[in-house]
Amino acid sequence: MQEKPAKVATAAPASFINAQSAITGLRGRDLLSTLRNVAAQGLRHPIRSARHALTLGSQLGRVVLLGETLYPHNPKDARFADPTWRLNPLYRRGLQVYLGCQHQVRQWIDDSDLSTEDRARAHFLFTLINDALAPSNTLFNPQAVKELFNSGGTSLIKGLSHMADDLLHNNGLPSQTTKDAFEVGRSVATTAGAVVFRNDMFELIQYRPMSEKQFSRPVLIVPPQINKFYIFDLSPANSFVQYALKNGLQTFVISWRNPDVRHREWGLSSYVGATEHAMNVCRAITAAREVNLVGACAGGADHCRVAGSLAGQAPDPPRGQCNLHGQPAGQSDRKPCHVVYRRGNA
Structure with a gap:
């Protein structure tokens, strides 16, 4: 472990990411x-x-x-x-x-x-x-x-x-919680951090260290595109981000932009490229050669493809450990929702 500066301000969510979460469903x-x-x-x-x-x-x-x-x-x-x-x-x-x-x-x-x-x-x-x-x-x-x-x-x-x-x-759907019960920065996503990079597809947030020393290799969290980055930082009692910080891990997280019709050309390769870009930013900020990846759901699928892409580019890729949450390694066992999609619908 080595000392790292902790000069990071509190994160403020970008206005373009405040749109309603994307919803996937059945046609x-x-x-x-x-x-x-x-x-x-x-x-x-x-x-x-x-x-x-x-x-x-x-x-x-x-x-x-x-x-x-x-x-x-x-x-x-x-x-x-x-x-x-x-x-x-x-x-x-x-x-x-x-x-x-x-x-x-x-x-x-x-x-x-x-x-x-x-x-x-x-x-x-x-x-x-x-x-x-x-x-x-x-x-x-x-x-x-x-x-x-x-x-x-x-x-x-x-x-x-x-x-x-x-x-x-609520569009006739049964509500499960009060909409005003959660507010970003107050009741969820309360861990201090700052947006250190931004482009059209995502923001990259770096969190303020919570330990005296940090490991030199950073951790990049890749959340699913249909959810918010703060599923990893819901509250101090159940925050994966805070757990990582308290254990000396330099922690970054991608906050995906909610796409609209202007971004209809974005495909899997776009998100894979964005994840690689975020890794490069993490390396530039921390001066580390490798970056550990944590991915959940669709974010895990992205970082699996990133790992494969990097492995094909060089014999010793700048990727450390990969950790998957709720991400199947194969798609041969088609789950219930998948069976209703017909060929050509995607």
Whole structure:
């Protein structure tokens, strides 16, 4: 370790990075396309569909009329953790009907002639539909009913108030926190630092040391492009940045710009080049030959490609250790969201 100067001011977020975080999601037309394929499958094979419908009807008859429990639910499913779902005959029947429909739809999709990719898309689509139609999402949820009586009806009033507020101010999506609960520089991203480099794609922040001595090799944090740099600096109690600083690491972080239509030409190579540029700035500031990299999610994907690029340019690249957070090393196992994307959509 060696002594390093600590003449760094408190960071001020750039105005161009204050835009709303980028949101990734599923395109409605892809889901509708999958739904059309499933509907066409049912029309082309009516006998097969009727056979599954008769099987479902027979099983639901045993559930509703005889009170049989044919479908065990996942004990880890928090939606149905309340014992009322098992002990109350009415709730138990409702849960069994829900699980029975879910089971039979899965069986029907598995028996269909859909291609492997379309079958995976159909399973994903009906998982979304099943989750939306879960009996736990209704006002008759036993936990909601108990709270209604315990609160003298105020829980219902609060719930309706929250729903109205979400419809008016949150695009109809259920809010998970108060928007004014977090403020950059006050309740999040409170670690002292300064913007030491800025271009059209990113800002580079260097944090003020929190130890008497620092390692000569700096650490560059590469956050995902769809999130903010301060996911690594949420609060003093759970700040990765402060942990690194207190352990003598010179710490830098990239703050990506939220792109708009003007930046539509930015691609993977653009972000890989930007990460390499940030590494060079870190080396110039610290006089270190190598830079350690910490990457999360898409940021980890970038720095993996940077590592490969540098390794191809020189036998001894100026890169130290690489640390990945939530970043799969391969993409052969396609995750649920990936199956709905069709070729050419990206």
